[in-house]
Amino acid sequence: MLSVENVSFSVADKQLLQDVSFELAAGEFLAILGANGAGKTTLINCLCGLNQPSQGQVSLNSRPLNNMNRAEIAQLMALVPQQQETAFAFTALEMVVMGRTPFLSTFESPSEQDIHDAKRVMQLLDVGGLAKADYNRLSGGERQLVLLARALFQSEQLLLLDEPTNHLDYRNKFQILSQVKRCCVESNTAVIAILHDPNLAQLYADKVLLLEHGKVLDYGERSAVMTSKNISRLYGLATASYQVASQEFFMPQNVLGLSLSKVLIVTGESGSGKTTALAALIEQCQQKQLPLKGMLCPGVMKNGRRFSSDIVDIATGERCLFGHRTGVLDKKTGTRFSFTEAGLALGLQALDHNNFNQGDICIVDEIGPMELGGQGFGKQIAPLLAVANSRHIWVVRPNLIEQVCRHWSLHNPEVIGIEDSDLSRKLMQFISADNLALVGEQG
Amino acid sequence: MFIAKGRTFQPVKWLGIAIVVGLVGLCAGRFSINSSDLFSAIQKLPSVLSSLILAGQVPDNLTQEERVILLIRFPRLLTALIVGAGLAVSGAVYQGVFRNPLVSPDILGVASGCMFGAAMGLILPGSSWLMVQLLAFVCGLAAACAAMFMAKRFGSNSLLLMIMTGIIVGSIFGAGLTMLKALADPYGELPAIVFWLMGSLSVSSWSTVAQLIVPVALGYGLIHTLRYRLNVLCLGDHQCRSLGVEPARLRMVLIVISSFIVASCVATVGSVAWIGLVVPHMVRTFTGANNMRLIPLSTAVGAIFLLLADSVARASFSMEIPIGIVTSLVGAPLFAFLLFRFRQGGAY
Numbered sequence: 001m002l003s004v005e006n007v008s009f010s011v012a013d014k015q016l017l018q019d020v021s022f023e024l025a026a027g028e029f030l031a032i033l034g035a036n037g038a039g040k041t042t043l044i045n046c047l048c049g050l051n052q053p054s055q056g057q058v059s060l061n062s063r064p065l066n067n068m069n070r071a072e073i074a075q076l077m078a079l080v081p082q083q084q085e086t087a088f089a090f091t092a093l094e095m096v097v098m099g100r101t102p103f104l105s106t107f108e109s110p111s112e113q114d115i116h117d118a119k120r121v122m123q124l125l126d127v128g129g130l131a132k133a134d135y136n137r138l139s140g141g142e143r144q145l146v147l148l149a150r151a152l153f154q155s156e157q158l159l160l161l162d163e164p165t166n167h168l169d170y171r172n173k174f175q176i177l178s179q180v181k182r183c184c185v186e187s188n189t190a191v192i193a194i195l196h197d198p199n200l201a202q203l204y205a206d207k208v209l210l211l212e213h214g215k216v217l218d219y220g221e222r223s224a225v226m227t228s229k230n231i232s233r234l235y236g237l238a239t240a241s242y243q244v245a246s247q248e249f250f251m252p253q254n255v256l257g258l259s260l261s262k263v264l265i266v267t268g269e270s271g272s273g274k275t276t277a278l279a280a281l282i283e284q285c286q287q288k289q290l291p292l293k294g295m296l297c298p299g300v301m302k303n304g305r306r307f308s309s310d311i312v313d314i315a316t317g318e319r320c321l322f323g324h325r326t327g328v329l330d331k332k333t334g335t336r337f338s339f340t341e342a343g344l345a346l347g348l349q350a351l352d353h354n355n356f357n358q359g360d361i362c363i364v365d366e367i368g369p370m371e372l373g374g375q376g377f378g379k380q381i382a383p384l385l386a387v388a389n390s391r392h393i394w395v396v397r398p399n400l401i402e403q404v405c406r407h408w409s410l411h412n413p414e415v416i417g418i419e420d421s422d423l424s425r426k427l428m429q430f431i432s433a434d435n436l437a438l439v440g441e442q443g
Numbered sequence: 444m445f446i447a448k449g450r451t452f453q454p455v456k457w458l459g460i461a462i463v464v465g466l467v468g469l470c471a472g473r474f475s476i477n478s479s480d481l482f483s484a485i486q487k488l489p490s491v492l493s494s495l496i497l498a499g500q501v502p503d504n505l506t507q508e509e510r511v512i513l514l515i516r517f518p519r520l521l522t523a524l525i526v527g528a529g530l531a532v533s534g535a536v537y538q539g540v541f542r543n544p545l546v547s548p549d550i551l552g553v554a555s556g557c558m559f560g561a562a563m564g565l566i567l568p569g570s571s572w573l574m575v576q577l578l579a580f581v582c583g584l585a586a587a588c589a590a591m592f593m594a595k596r597f598g599s600n601s602l603l604l605m606i607m608t609g610i611i612v613g614s615i616f617g618a619g620l621t622m623l624k625a626l627a628d629p630y631g632e633l634p635a636i637v638f639w640l641m642g643s644l645s646v647s648s649w650s651t652v653a654q655l656i657v658p659v660a661l662g663y664g665l666i667h668t669l670r671y672r673l674n675v676l677c678l679g680d681h682q683c684r685s686l687g688v689e690p691a692r693l694r695m696v697l698i699v700i701s702s703f704i705v706a707s708c709v710a711t712v713g714s715v716a717w718i719g720l721v722v723p724h725m726v727r728t729f730t731g732a733n734n735m736r737l738i739p740l741s742t743a744v745g746a747i748f749l750l751l752a753d754s755v756a757r758a759s760f761s762m763e764i765p766i767g768i769v770t771s772l773v774g775a776p777l778f779a780f781l782l783f784r785f786r787q788g789g790a791y
């Protein structure tokens with residue numbers, strides 16, 4: 001039905017979409033999830049020909065969109081836009097009848113039959129009684145149903161829904177999506193919907209595409225893509241999954257007062273020996289054959305300041321140069337360091353949530369302003385927190401502890417100063433604590 | 444027809460109203476005319492028209508009353524109908540295209556251009572009345588084209604930008620007009636310019652009707668066939684495209700047609716305030732926003748409104764008062780009443 005191949009889109013040197021590819025068959029429901037500004041609406045606009053992709057191709061029924069005119073596209077593909085008031089008050093029926101537009105020639109207007117058919121679609125969606133009501137005076141839910149009726153009247157082949165549940169109350173949210181899903185099943189309509197709630201995607205979608213900064217984070221069958229690690233990564237929020245009536249749902253851990261993982265923060269000023277203490281701990285654990293994961297940044301100090309730094313993947317032992325001090329403030333990273341690509345890649349590998357399993361212990365040296373700004377390894381942190389029974393030792397400077405706790409919604413994590421004489425014993429105790437005690441612990 | 448029942452546009456009804464108002468208008472005036480004169484004059488209308496068209500001269504077997512009716516009041520009545528219809532329909536189109544009920548046909552500076560052109564024609568030595576009208580028409584269209592061209596050159600097709608460039612062009616022509624007024628001979632040219640600006644149908648003749656009917660009828664015909672597309676355009680560019688209609692081209696076509704109509708009307712009778720802005724407003728208040736009804740109804744109401752206003756303008760006082768004053772004085776309270784009456788079910 002619809003195939004999207006390596007679509008990229010940029011505006012004024014700003015890359016909004018990069019290499020997005022997916023396919024959709026008739027009767028399938030694809031949910032697009034992503035944080036605000038991830039490029040979801042841009043992608044939808046590329047799909048329906050409102051934006052011209054700078055690279056790649058969108059094909060509809062094996063015909064490239066570029067070779068179709070606007071009416072031809074609209075005959076196959078109907079968009080339910082984010083609802084907004086119209087400048088003038090059309091009645092709900094007039095709005096729905098406009099779905100016929102792509103099938104009419106320039107000078108033609110809808111016929112009596114079209115009006116009759118539009119009324120029938122409205123009745124199917126239970127909004128037949130609103131036909132004469134002014135669209136602008138309808139409630140959000142009614143408007144959304146009217147727009148959905150227009151889209152279904154326009155095309156039953158492919159529906160694009162741009163945040164269809166915005167402004168809707170609890171009942172309407174499910175009503176709209178149930179109607180859409182019914183079309184998938186009964187009329188074999190293919191649906192692409194931008195959703196903000198992963199649980200709605202979980203309930204209705206067959207396939208899910210996760211979009212992060214214009215790139216596909218993950219795409220595939222719902223069960224494969226919808227994991228708490230992926231959701232945590234996508235929204236930068238540690239998320240737990242729970243079961244209701246054999247269906248898995250997601251909820252932020254902090255909202256549930258649940259923490260699946262435990263965090264210990266080692267703090268101390270720059271050059272106070274935090275990394276050295278952790279290196280000693282790693283060695284100790286290796287002797288006891290306790291596996292550790294994560295990354296460590298042993299550095300070279302000059303004049304009491306970090307001059308350059310290596311990065312070590314604790315699990316594999318790989319080591320390479322991470323960065324060195326340039327003395328010039330880099331506006332992008334907010335630091336006076338220049339980082340190597342190999343070092344960043346090694347760090348991302350060391351903190352890749354796909355390599356983490358239940359009960360793993362992860363060291364992050366260190367969480368600084370870059371991570372708090374969503375750069376560096378910032379995006380890796382939340383999905384790691386979603387790993388059940390995992391334990392995390394983070395290195396954080398004293399002035400950032402509060403911010404770090406707020407950013408990752410940590411409830412009173414254990415904080416140990418580097419000057420603590422009991423540091424190594426406490427670290428060992430944290431690592432060897434009873435795993436099971438952590439699950440379901442109230443924060 | 445894409446029109447809800449009970450709110451249908453009934454051409455016969457509106458034609459009937461126009462005829463009644465027209466007959467009253469023909470009788471009204473300083474020169475009193477009774478119904479038998481009117482009846483005999485109307486019987487002679489076909490022969491007068493045919494001799495005017497074929498021979499280019501007036502038959503000489505007419506009484507004074509018949510001459511007043513057939514050569515003065517009748518063409519004036521038709522001019523009022525055509526100009527009223529033209530201004531109202533282009534107002535409705537502009538409001539739809541710009542998706543703003545506060546837009547008047549002058550939004551792109553057409554009227555300012557016309558006024559400047561007319562003032563220039565009045566100042567230039569030896570220019571005929573036809574020359575004045577031609578200059579007004581050309582300058583009006585030039586203003587609209589300049590505004591659209593500027594908006595396009597600024598790189599965006601946004602409505603706001605077009606309104607901005609319309610203001611720019613309008614103010615340049617406005618400044619030019621003031622300049623011309625300052626330069627004009629205060630005893631001859633300046634009053635002529637001022638009276639032209641006030642707008643008047645007193646110069647109407649059969650030739651006025653002939654030069655107006657073609658652009659207005661043609662323009663209206665096109666708008667009438669495109670009025671369903673105008674509905675789609677009212678939803679905004681994004682929805683318009685998703686419904687398979689390319690908004691930029693449609694918008695351009697509609698703006699060009701309505702600017703053409705406005706330029707023809709303003710060039711012929713001067714500036715007539717209020718109609719283009721308020722008639723579509725009034726009609727929308729009681730029929731809703733659907734252009735399938737709004738376009739024909741605005742046209743009919745605009746035509747009848749201006750005819751009534753002109754009848755009042757020439758019959759109520761010993762001297763003829765400028766039509767713009769009447770349209771505003773009659774229209775404003777009427778509009779206020781409608782807003783009050785329909786405030787529960789308004790169309791905005």
